[in-house]
Amino acid sequence: MSAGVRLAALLIMGLALPPASAATPMDVHRDAIVVDLHVDTLLDLAAGRRSLDGAAPGGHIDLPRLRRGGVDVQVFAAFVHPREAAVGRRRLRELIAAFHRAVERHPAEIVAAGSVQEIEAAGRAGKIAAVLAVENGGDAIEGDVEQVDRLSRAGVRMMSLTWNQANLAADGALESRHGGLTPLGRRVVERMQTLGIVIDVSHLSPQAFWEVLAASRGPLVATHSNADAVQSHRRNLSDAQLRALAARGGVVGVNFYPPFLGAATLERVVAHIDHMVKVMGVDHVALGSDFDGITQVPQGLEDVSRLPNLTAALLARGYRPEEVQKILGGNALRVFRQVWGR
Numbered sequence: 001m002s003a004g005v006r007l008a009a010l011l012i013m014g015l016a017l018p019p020a021s022a023a024t025p026m027d028v029h030r031d032a033i034v035v036d037l038h039v040d041t042l043l044d045l046a047a048g049r050r051s052l053d054g055a056a057p058g059g060h061i062d063l064p065r066l067r068r069g070g071v072d073v074q075v076f077a078a079f080v081h082p083r084e085a086a087v088g089r090r091r092l093r094e095l096i097a098a099f100h101r102a103v104e105r106h107p108a109e110i111v112a113a114g115s116v117q118e119i120e121a122a123g124r125a126g127k128i129a130a131v132l133a134v135e136n137g138g139d140a141i142e143g144d145v146e147q148v149d150r151l152s153r154a155g156v157r158m159m160s161l162t163w164n165q166a167n168l169a170a171d172g173a174l175e176s177r178h179g180g181l182t183p184l185g186r187r188v189v190e191r192m193q194t195l196g197i198v199i200d201v202s203h204l205s206p207q208a209f210w211e212v213l214a215a216s217r218g219p220l221v222a223t224h225s226n227a228d229a230v231q232s233h234r235r236n237l238s239d240a241q242l243r244a245l246a247a248r249g250g251v252v253g254v255n256f257y258p259p260f261l262g263a264a265t266l267e268r269v270v271a272h273i274d275h276m277v278k279v280m281g282v283d284h285v286a287l288g289s290d291f292d293g294i295t296q297v298p299q300g301l302e303d304v305s306r307l308p309n310l311t312a313a314l315l316a317r318g319y320r321p322e323e324v325q326k327i328l329g330g331n332a333l334r335v336f337r338q339v340w341g342r
C-alpha cells in the first residue's frame, strides 16, 4: 500500500499520528472562540442580588468565572416571565438597563457587542463580548410589533418568541392546546428578519416551530435545547427538528439542565452533543448552558468556570480539536455573521 493510501486508511480509522507537539485540552479551549448562547444572569443583576464582579456568592456566571471558563462571547437573555406579561415592556426595559449597567461598570473586562466585528474587536482587546438577547419576546413586546424595532435599537441581537406557555405570538412547548404561530407572531418573525435579529426557536411548541421555519429564511437557532431521542422531554427537539435546523444552516445550543439531559453528568452533555452531531453534522452544534436560569447543574459543569471540562471530555471522546472549537463557538459565530451581516 502506498504511503498516501496508508495515511488515508489511518485517517479513516482515526489513527493518524498526533502533531509533533500535541495540544492539551486547555490549549484547545483557549484557542477556541467560546460562545454561550443562553444564560439568565440578567435576572440576578436586575434584582441587585449579584453583580458581574462575583463579590456575592452563588449563581453560575460572573467575570472571574467567565475568565476561568475561557468564554469569549456571552449571550445574556432578558427573560420576561409570562406572569409579567401585563408589564412586559417595562420589565424588559429594566432588564436591558441592567445589562448595559453591568457591562459598563467593567469597561476593561467586558463590552457589549452587536456585530461580529465588535465581537472580534473585543477579543483583540482581551475583553469578553456581551450580546443582548430577549427570551419570551411575545410577552416582552405586549403585542406591539413596532417594539421589535425599538429592541433592535436598544441592542437586542437575538430573540425567542415564547417561554413554555402560549402568548400573543405563539404557543410554547408546554402549552397543552399545541397551537402554532399567531398572525402577530408571523409579523414579529418578519420584522426580526428585516432587522437581522437572530430568531431563537427554543421553547416553541412543535407546531409553532414548524410554522416559524416556514415563515422565515436562513439560519435559525435553538439557543438552549437538547435532543429528544436522548432524553424525552417536551423542551427537547426531535430528530426531524434537528435536521431541519441543520438544513437551514442553523445551530442548537446544548442545554446543561439535568432534567433535559437525563442525568446530572458531563457524560450526558456529551451524549446529547454526540447525537446532535450524528443527526445534524458537527457544523450545527453549539452551547447554550442556561446557567443562572437552572436550579440543578451537571457534575463537572457546576458553573461557567468548569467549561474546559467539556472540551477535555469531547477530545477524550475522539472529537478533533477543530471540531471541538466549532461546537464551542465557531458554529454560533458563523450564524451570527450570516444573520447580522457584519
Ligand SMILES: [Zn+2]
Pocket (backbone or CB within 6 Å): 135, 203, 224, 293
Ligand atoms: Zn429558557
